[in-house]
Amino acid sequence: MAFENAAFTATLAAAAGDDPALLSELRGAFRESLAYQVDLLKRARCDGNWLVAAQRIKGLAASFHADELITLAQQAVEAAPGDPVALRGLDGFLADFDSVPTD
Template identity: 65%
Template sequence: MVYEASALDSTLAAAAGDDPALLAELRMAFCDSLARQIDLLRRSRCDGNWHVAAMRVKGLAASFQVWPLMVLADEVLASAPGDPVILRKLQAYLDNLSDN
C-alpha cells in the first residue's frame, strides 16, 4: 500500500523555506514522532492507551495537514486495541515516508 507524501512535503517546505537541512530535520522529526506513536499503539493493551496514541497520530497529521494520515488515524480510533491490520497500514505509511 503506497501513500502520497506530497502534503507533508509541501507543509515542511513552507516551514523550512530554502533550507534543505531544516527540511530534512523537520521530516525526520515528523517520522520519529509517528514511529513513537506507532510503537505506543503496538504496546497498547487497553482502550484508553490506544485512544490516546491514536489521537496523537491524528494531532500530528492535523498539525502538518497530512490528510491521508488523518484518515488512517480515524481508522485507528474506530478499531480495537492491537488491530494488526491498522498497525500494518500505519507502518506502511511510515515506511513510505522514510523511503522518500
C-alpha cells in the same frame, strides 16, 4: 502504496523555506514522533492507551497536513486495541515515508 502527499510536502516546504537542513530536520522530527506513537499504539493493551496514541497520531498528521495519515489514524481511533488492520496501515505508511528520497 507509495507515499505521496502534496499538502504534507507543501507544509514542510513552507516551514523550512530555502533551508534544506531545516527541511531534513522537520522531516526527521515528524518521522521520529510518528514512529514513537505507532510503537505506543502497538504496545497498548487497554482502550485508553490505544485511543491516546491513535489521537496523538491523528494530531501529528493534522499539524503537518498528512491527509493519508489522518485517515489511517482515524481508523485506529475507531478500532479495538491491537487491531492488525490499523497497525498494518500505519506500518505501511511509515515504510512508504521512509522510502521517499529526502533531497
